[in-house]
Amino acid sequence: MGGKNSKPEAEKIIDGKAIAATIREEIKVEVAELKAKYGKAPGLAVVIVGNRPDSQTYVRMKRKACDEAGIVSFHKEMPEDCSEEDVLQVVRDFNADPDCHGILVQLPLPKHMNEEKVLAEISLEKDVDGFHPLNIGKLSMKGHEPLFMPCTPKGCIVLLERSGVDLKGKNAVVVGRSNIVGMPAALMLMKKDCTVTVVHSRTKDPADICRRADVIIAAAGSAHMVKKNWIKKGAVIIDVGTNSVPDATKKSGFRLTGDVDYDEAIKRADMITPVPGGVGPMTIAMLLSNTLDSGRRSIAN
Ligand SMILES: NC(=O)C1=CN([C@@H]2O[C@H](COP(=O)(O)OP(=O)(O)OC[C@H]3O[C@@H](n4cnc5c(N)ncnc54)[C@H](OP(=O)(O)O)[C@@H]3O)[C@@H](O)[C@H]2O)C=CC1
Numbered sequence: 182m183g184g185k186n187s188k189p190e191a192e193k194i195i196d197g198k199a200i201a202a203t204i205r206e207e208i209k210v211e212v213a214e215l216k217a218k219y220g221k222a223p224g225l226a227v228v229i230v231g232n233r234p235d236s237q238t239y240v241r242m243k244r245k246a247c248d249e250a251g252i253v254s255f256h257k258e259m260p261e262d263c264s265e266e267d268v269l270q271v272v273r274d275f276n277a278d279p280d281c282h283g284i285l286v287q288l289p290l291p292k293h294m295n296e297e298k299v300l301a302e303i304s305l306e307k308d309v310d311g312f313h314p315l316n317i318g319k320l321s322m323k324g325h326e327p328l329f330m331p332c333t334p335k336g337c338i339v340l341l342e343r344s345g346v347d348l349k350g351k352n353a354v355v356v357g358r359s360n361i362v363g364m365p366a367a368l369m370l371m372k373k374d375c376t377v378t379v380v381h382s383r384t385k386d387p388a389d390i391c392r393r394a395d396v397i398i399a400a401a402g403s404a405h406m407v408k409k410n411w412i413k414k415g416a417v418i419i420d421v422g423t424n425s426v427p428d429a430t431k432k433s434g435f436r437l438t439g440d441v442d443y444d445e446a447i448k449r450a451d452m453i454t455p456v457p458g459g460v461g462p463m464t465i466a467m468l469l470s471n472t473l474d475s476g477r478r479s480i481a482n
């Protein structure tokens with residue numbers, strides 16, 4: 182239970198699963214409208230190399246989400262030992278396919294491949310992951326808008342907005358500076374008029390910096406590193422971390438947990454996302470949203 186001035190814990194939870202479901206319904210309606218008007222639905226190609234179980238799970242979830250929204254999905258599974266050139270050729274083929282409006286190459290790729298090179302091959306107009314250097318570059322420049330924003334950090338921003346959080350002038354701290362989450366999250370918060378500090382593995386006193394935050398986006402990939410005493414009373418916490426930790430009560434022997442010590446943090450925070458059921462489902466909803474935008478740009482023109 183929260184303290185005297187704190188709202189009940191149940192009211193503090195940002196239900197990412199529910200917000201993502203609402204967005205997926207909205208997308209479904211728009212896809213149907215596009216199809217009715219132009220006779221064509223948006224299409225997403227997902228390329229998966231190798232058979233990592235976690236990648237297989239994410240790719241399965243993406244396909245199911247596409248089916249439910251009426252988005253056509255193309256699936257290309259490639260063996261772990263295929264060559265980088267094989268993957269590049271698959272990307273080129275999807276680049277040239279007029280029925281495909283988005284291309285996602287599931288990361289990580291096998292070690293013998295250069296991820297940057299493969300991602301850079303994806304046509305800018307089909308970069309629904311938002312990882313292309315030009316899309317990231319535009320995200321960082323005033324007066325420029327990228328064609329696509331990376332799905333996970335965009336999902337974090339949409340969660341904040343749909344939860345009624347006013348970001349203007351707020352102190353935001355992002356824990357992590359990766360190309361796919363932390364860095365773009367910081368750029369997006371800056372675009373929303375936050376004052377942004379980025380914490381990484383060389384940061385001297387991350388606890389002290391986090392304690393000044395009105396908003397924290399935690400994306401370090403380190404289970405429960407953000408502790409209760411890192412959190413200012415009334416702060417809003419978005420937990421991106423998906424860490425697999427041993428749990429004897431689960432059939433698999435593992436459970437997913439975030440970068441934030443959720444049970445303690447919820448006592449101090451004003452709002453917080455759970456793991457699972459927070460940012461993860463939003464990542465998929467934003468992928469569908471980017472694919473719809475891309476399809477609309479191509480089909481309606
Ligand atoms: N829910 C979702 O949809 C998604 C969830 N994720 C999850 O988000 C987390 C982050 O992913 P990703 O960005 O790809 O991870 P990376 O490993 O690429 O980046 C982690 C970042 O966190 C920093 N970091 C690591 N440990 C610490 C620490 N102890 N203190 C401060 N900073 C630290 C690193 O610093 P440095 O740069 O100095 O190395 C790095 O910048 C993971 O748990 C991942 O599973 C990722 C993508 C999607």
Ligand SMILES: Nc1nc(=O)c2c([nH]1)NC[C@@H]1CN(c3ccc(C(=O)N[C@@H](CCC(=O)O)C(=O)O)cc3)C=[N+]21
Pocket residue numbers: 238239242285286287288289310332333423437456457458459460461462463464465
């Ligand atoms: N090119 C590329 N684009 C990505 O967007 C990408 C990627 N590669 N590689 C891996 C990461 C990870 N990722 C997630 C997607 C959904 C959930 C998700 O829906 N998680 C559920 C739980 C899922 C479960 O129970 O296993 C949740 O948090 O509630 C999580 C993580 C996308 N990624």
